[in-house]
Amino acid sequence: MLLTGADVEKAVAELAGVIRRTPMIASRVLSERTGADVWLKCENLQRTGSFKPRGAYLRISRLSDSERARGVVAASAGNHAQGVAWSATELGIASRVYMPEGASLPKIAATKAYGAEVILAGETVDDALVEAQRHADRTGAVLIHPFDHPDVVAGQSTVGAEIVEQLPGVSTVVVPLGGGGLLAGVAAAMRASRPDVEVIGVQAVQAAAWPASLAANHPVPAVSMNTVADGIAVARPGDVPFEHVSEYVDRVVTVSEEELSTALLLMLERAKMVIEPAGAAGVAATVGGLLDLSGTVCVVLSGGNIDPLLLRHVITHGLTAAGRFLTFTATVSDRPGGLLALLELLRDQGASVLDVVHSRVADDLYLGEVQVTVSVETRGPDHQLSVRRALGDAGFLREDSR
Known part of the structure; x- marks a missing residue:
């Protein structure tokens, strides 16, 4: 093989x-x-x-005339679906593709645009593959596997x-x-x-x-x-x-x-x-x-x-993984100017605020405190560490969240 x-x-x-x-x-x-x-x-x-069209086209192009007449069927979440649809249409062969019900709408639309009949079936590609095999067994259509064939x-x-x-x-x-x-x-x-x-x-x-x-x-x-x-x-x-x-x-x-x-x-x-x-x-x-x-x-x-x-x-x-976004929860005074002090610190640290959410019902809040969850843009891991250190030194972070 x-x-x-x-x-x-x-x-x-x-x-x-x-x-x-x-x-x-x-x-x-x-x-x-x-x-x-x-x-x-x-x-x-x-x-x-x-x-994907490399393997799909070669596999379909090598079918016999009788196999081509029965059409082809495949199962895929997207790329193989489009490869089979395009290849079959280029070769003048009818195609049906089973896709998971959660497949992305652009990939479904693209597969249809390339000429395939699309059927949504199951939650996973494996579920869709079961349905594709049933269709092949029932109609004689040739199953075009996404990877498990020598021609592919x-x-x-x-x-x-x-x-x-x-x-x-x-x-x-x-x-x-x-x-x-x-x-x-x-x-x-x-x-x-x-x-x-x-x-x-x-x-x-x-x-x-x-x-x-x-x-x-x-x-x-x-x-x-x-x-x-x-x-x-x-x-x-x-x-x-x-x-x-x-x-x-x-x-x-x-x-x-x-x-x-x-x-x-x-x-x-x-x-x-x-x-x-x-x-x-x-x-x-x-x-x-x-x-x-x-x-x-x-x-x-x-x-x-x-x-x-x-x-x-x-x-x-x-x-976030690259250290460009930072989300943290801080505790500020519930008096006028409490949030302003936090925002001024972030300004001084060069962190750009994206979002602020207030909460007065957190379990560990004392009377007169407000908990805020803040998302900011940062310049990388080192900058994030600097921002966290400044927040901790200013008393905005609990000891276990520094």
Whole structure:
């Protein structure tokens, strides 16, 4: 089941003229922070906004005439849905996509716009996949799995082939990891032409099935699936990707929700790249101190499809993690001028007030006191520490909240 160099070359030839050759962009900020020469492979600029059409198109294009006549069906929270919808429409094939009931409205709308019939089913992608399989069994439609098929992995391997051509001196490739199709494909391409290149997969720690799976030497379901990175929130690694990852990938690391949010914010501010949390996983590992990097490094930005509402939430989360937002609860005098004294202190400290909420009913308040919860903009962790110290010295913070 392992892809060969010939399989990768064939996939490249079949997708030529169909799939965009995405840019490879030097990242000054990541290079400065790591000491390596870091480049970004921008799959967020691929058709439909992610790498997914590579595998979906190749898989669907290889169907027989009788299979095409029965149509295709898929299950996805967003990126695979759009990849299948676009690919099927390009090939003149009917498609149906099952999506979780909580899927983002922009991703549902985009999938419909690419030509698929969308059915909302269940709370998770796994629930939707059950319904997609039932539809396939009932109608004969071909199920297009998001990652667990050799043709899908072969399609994703073209990302690796492009990396080798665009960055001949590459020494390390860092890839977001969910079900494993992208990492498996990139690793297969590297082992076929550049076996000296280190290949690293990155998962969200809140949806990390791969470390336990690799330790057990077989796919093991994740214990938790609570991550903002829905694009890599997969309950169980695929069998086909697992064989490739266990054979070809050097290591797998995990990143926290705070690291994902901070990485997304960093790409937005410094690289001017809009990416989704899953697409930022490689960046999070690169700047999070998990990897001792040197030489020429390629970080794959796997997708850029993010709901604007989620983007607002993630930006706020990222700013907080980066020390740019501070929320604290202070105790002030209930007499005129009590709140003013607190606000003047924040002004003098250079902290910009965003929000103030009063409460006179907190359990630990004394008569004549008011509790206020204040949110301010700060300039980083050091500035936050300075603000907290000043608040404590002025008596606004209880001893246990300094």
